[in-house]
Amino acid sequence: MARVVVDVMLKPEILDPQGQAVQRALPRLGFQGISDVRQGKRFELEVDGPVDEAALARIHDLAESFLANTVIEDFTIRVEEVAEAAK
Numbered sequence: 001m002a003r004v005v006v007d008v009m010l011k012p013e014i015l016d017p018q019g020q021a022v023q024r025a026l027p028r029l030g031f032q033g034i035s036d037v038r039q040g041k042r043f044e045l046e047v048d049g050p051v052d053e054a055a056l057a058r059i060h061d062l063a064e065s066f067l068a069n070t071v072i073e074d075f076t077i078r079v080e081e082v083a084e085a086a087k
Contacts, residue, residue, distance in 0.1 A: 002051045003080040004059055008068045009040035043067055051079050 010016050016038050023037040043063075047055060059077055068075040 002047050004045045004047055004051060004056070005078050005080055006043040006045065006059065006063045006067055006075055007040060007078075008043070008063070008073050008075045009038060011072055011074055014072045040073075041067075 010019075018039040019037040022039065023034065026032075026034050026037070045059060047059075049055070056077065056079075063075045063077060064070055
Protein backbone atom coordinates (compact mmCIF):
# COMPACT_ATOMS: atom_id res chain seq x y z
CA MET A 1 0.00 0.00 0.00
CA ALA A 2 1.24 3.49 -0.83
CA ARG A 3 0.14 6.97 0.14
CA VAL A 4 -0.55 9.62 -2.46
CA VAL A 5 -0.99 13.18 -1.23
CA VAL A 6 -3.07 15.74 -3.09
CA ASP A 7 -2.55 19.33 -1.94
CA VAL A 8 -5.20 21.82 -3.06
CA MET A 9 -4.56 25.57 -2.80
CA LEU A 10 -6.39 28.65 -3.98
CA LYS A 11 -4.81 30.11 -7.10
CA PRO A 12 -2.49 33.03 -6.27
CA GLU A 13 -4.85 35.59 -7.81
CA ILE A 14 -7.80 34.42 -5.65
CA LEU A 15 -8.38 36.24 -2.34
CA ASP A 16 -7.83 33.97 0.68
CA PRO A 17 -9.79 35.49 3.60
CA GLN A 18 -9.05 32.56 5.94
CA GLY A 19 -5.33 32.87 5.29
CA GLN A 20 -5.52 36.63 5.82
CA ALA A 21 -7.32 36.16 9.15
CA VAL A 22 -4.61 33.79 10.34
CA GLN A 23 -1.87 36.16 9.14
CA ARG A 24 -3.43 39.10 11.02
CA ALA A 25 -3.68 37.03 14.23
CA LEU A 26 -0.05 35.88 14.24
CA PRO A 27 1.53 39.07 15.71
CA ARG A 28 -1.02 39.08 18.55
CA LEU A 29 0.01 35.50 19.31
CA GLY A 30 3.70 36.38 19.37
CA PHE A 31 4.67 35.09 15.92
CA GLN A 32 6.68 37.69 14.03
CA GLY A 33 8.21 37.75 10.56
CA ILE A 34 5.44 35.94 8.66
CA SER A 35 4.28 38.14 5.81
CA ASP A 36 1.65 35.94 4.14
CA VAL A 37 -0.49 32.89 4.91
CA ARG A 38 -2.47 30.84 2.40
CA GLN A 39 -4.82 28.12 3.60
CA GLY A 40 -5.49 24.97 1.60
CA LYS A 41 -6.59 21.36 1.78
CA ARG A 42 -4.57 18.14 1.97
CA PHE A 43 -5.96 14.77 0.91
CA GLU A 44 -4.09 11.56 1.80
CA LEU A 45 -5.08 8.63 -0.39
CA GLU A 46 -4.04 5.11 0.60
CA VAL A 47 -3.65 3.23 -2.68
CA ASP A 48 -3.88 -0.55 -2.96
CA GLY A 49 -1.32 -1.87 -5.40
CA PRO A 50 1.44 -0.07 -7.24
CA VAL A 51 1.34 3.66 -7.84
CA ASP A 52 2.21 3.58 -11.51
CA GLU A 53 1.43 6.05 -14.28
CA ALA A 54 -2.09 4.64 -14.69
CA ALA A 55 -2.84 5.03 -10.97
CA LEU A 56 -1.46 8.57 -10.96
CA ALA A 57 -3.58 9.41 -14.02
CA ARG A 58 -6.71 8.18 -12.19
CA ILE A 59 -5.78 10.23 -9.12
CA HIS A 60 -5.18 13.27 -11.33
CA ASP A 61 -8.68 12.82 -12.80
CA LEU A 62 -10.10 12.49 -9.27
CA ALA A 63 -8.37 15.66 -8.11
CA GLU A 64 -9.37 17.60 -11.21
CA SER A 65 -13.03 16.55 -11.16
CA PHE A 66 -13.80 16.16 -7.44
CA LEU A 67 -11.14 17.27 -4.94
CA ALA A 68 -10.36 20.69 -6.43
CA ASN A 69 -12.45 23.43 -7.99
CA THR A 70 -10.05 24.08 -10.85
CA VAL A 71 -11.62 27.46 -11.61
CA ILE A 72 -10.21 28.87 -8.37
CA GLU A 73 -7.84 26.16 -7.07
CA ASP A 74 -4.60 24.50 -8.16
CA PHE A 75 -3.49 21.07 -6.99
CA THR A 76 -0.32 19.04 -6.74
CA ILE A 77 0.05 15.28 -6.44
CA ARG A 78 2.95 13.45 -4.85
CA VAL A 79 3.72 9.94 -3.67
CA GLU A 80 5.07 9.68 -0.14
CA GLU A 81 7.86 7.25 0.62
CA VAL A 82 6.88 3.87 2.00
CA ALA A 83 8.58 4.61 5.34
CA GLU A 84 6.44 7.75 5.77
CA ALA A 85 3.25 5.89 4.83
CA ALA A 86 3.92 3.26 7.52
CA LYS A 87 3.82 5.88 10.31
